Amino acid sequence: MYVSRTTKPGSSEEEARLAALKRYSVLDTMPEMGYDDVTRLASFICDTPISLVSLVDADRQWFKSVQGLPIRETPREESFCALTLGTAETLIVEDATADPRFRNNSLVFGDPNIRFYAGAPIVEPGGEVLGTVCVIDTKPRVLEPRQIAALEALARQVMTLLELRRTIDDNARAAAKMQTIEKLAAVGQLASAMSHEINNPLQSMTNLLYMADACENRADQQDYLRKSQEELARISQTVRQTLRFHQSSERAVPTRLVEVVESVLTLFRSRLEHASVEVKVNDTQGALLTCYKSDIHQAIANLVSNALDAVNGRPGGRIEVRVRTMSSHSSAGQGVRFTIADNGCGMDNATQGRLFEPFHSNKAPRGTGLGLWVVKGILEKHQASIHVTSRDRGQTHGTVFSIFFPLKNGCTA
Numbered sequence: 001m002y003v004s005r006t007t008k009p010g011s012s013e014e015e016a017r018l019a020a021l022k023r024y025s026v027l028d029t030m031p032e033m034g035y036d037d038v039t040r041l042a043s044f045i046c047d048t049p050i051s052l053v054s055l056v057d058a059d060r061q062w063f064k065s066v067q068g069l070p071i072r073e074t075p076r077e078e079s080f081c082a083l084t085l086g087t088a089e090t091l092i093v094e095d096a097t098a099d100p101r102f103r104n105n106s107l108v109f110g111d112p113n114i115r116f117y118a119g120a121p122i123v124e125p126g127g128e129v130l131g132t133v134c135v136i137d138t139k140p141r142v143l144e145p146r147q148i149a150a151l152e153a154l155a156r157q158v159m160t161l162l163e164l165r166r167t168i169d170d171n172a173r174a175a176a177k178m179q180t181i182e183k184l185a186a187v188g189q190l191a192s193a194m195s196h197e198i199n200n201p202l203q204s205m206t207n208l209l210y211m212a213d214a215c216e217n218r219a220d221q222q223d224y225l226r227k228s229q230e231e232l233a234r235i236s237q238t239v240r241q242t243l244r245f246h247q248s249s250e251r252a253v254p255t256r257l258v259e260v261v262e263s264v265l266t267l268f269r270s271r272l273e274h275a276s277v278e279v280k281v282n283d284t285q286g287a288l289l290t291c292y293k294s295d296i297h298q299a300i301a302n303l304v305s306n307a308l309d310a311v312n313g314r315p316g317g318r319i320e321v322r323v324r325t326m327s328s329h330s331s332a333g334q335g336v337r338f339t340i341a342d343n344g345c346g347m348d349n350a351t352q353g354r355l356f357e358p359f360h361s362n363k364a365p366r367g368t369g370l371g372l373w374v375v376k377g378i379l380e381k382h383q384a385s386i387h388v389t390s391r392d393r394g395q396t397h398g399t400v401f402s403i404f405f406p407l408k409n410g411c412t413a
Helices: 012-022 033-046 145-214 219-248 256-268 269-272 293-311 348-352 371-379
Strands: 050-056 060-067 072-073 092-093 114-125 129-137 253-255 279-282 289-291 318-326 334-341 385-391 399-406
Touching: 012 129, 033 050, 033 060, 033 145, 050 114, 092 253, 114 145, 114 253, 129 145, 145 219, 253 256, 256 269, 256 279, 256 293, 256 318, 289 293, 293 334, 293 348, 293 371, 293 399, 371 385
Parallel strands: 279 318
Antiparallel strands: 050 060, 050 129, 060 072, 092 114, 114 129, 253 289, 318 334, 334 399, 385 399
16 A cells, blocks of 8 residues: 655655656657557546646646647646645546635636646656646536546556656667677777787887897898888788778778688787688689678677687687678578688587677686677678587587678668
8 A cells, every 4th residue: 555655845755756757757858649649548538628647846747748738837836736646546626616725726717727637646666656647627527437447547558658768768778888888899809809919029029129239240130120120010011901991980882801801810810820720711702792891890800719719729720711602593692601610619509509699708707708799780780690500529520600691682871
């Protein structure tokens, strides 16, 4: 049973009620059909010229939906609806001129000349009353029990709409937060890959310059300086290629995927060499693929990084990349098929089932669990599909990621 509470402005109870109202972010929003349908039904069921979805703010009552009045709010001190706040019970005023609470109300002796009022409270799950669904007439009248029950049902429906609104807003905020996390994950992965490629040549340069400075033989000194220049050029190439792809994301452009693959492999070159991983690239792509190059670069970099992690430390590690055009006669239709396969450790069925879930990683503690989730989002943006097969037992083990980019549909902005 609801316990009566004070609604005195400034009281802790009223502050809690106002906080509950503001959590729904509905005040001063535009009209919406769902709420307008409620007021239309309320007027129809109760046969009244005026109906409102009224929300009681600190110093006003504001109408999310209004039928029969040209205004959107009135002062709270004139509000009939405010009397429901402390009881959460439906308020019925059959003749306002005969009710001492309202006979001096300006809404009674002036426009809109209220005589009849019935308001069913809008109660949020915590028990706070946010306002009412109410009906108003300019003549005294009596509602039947079935009409009162219908009015109360409409008030519950408004609360359902407000809860739905809050859920949508919460989901939008969560999606925005997830998008930020996704971007940070992508930046982190890019930084990690670049650090591998830049750190090794920087160390080599440091050693070469030290040896050149300590060397007394002119020919050897020149050789050390030449090699240090080569390492510097290698750093410059890595940075230049990475920026070239990540600065071209504004529009989709016709692309040969092998160019993106080669750029990614350059980014991972030192790690591949250090791990003694053999890489083979087979390119038979005919038609160009219109895509967002930097996004595809990011996706392929994720897949190469995963493949490298899978084969790292295993003798005879291999990664094979294949790009080919599929004809319109193929089962998938016309498009470009990108495949990356490794002979690494493979994955069990449970891991495969959760591959594309955010924050799920089998690389803990260093994995974020966002890489393949990011890849999935990029592929959806391009209307592409991805298929994974993997074995973690027996003599043949490893993983194959196969991606199909349809040429007919293209990518979506």
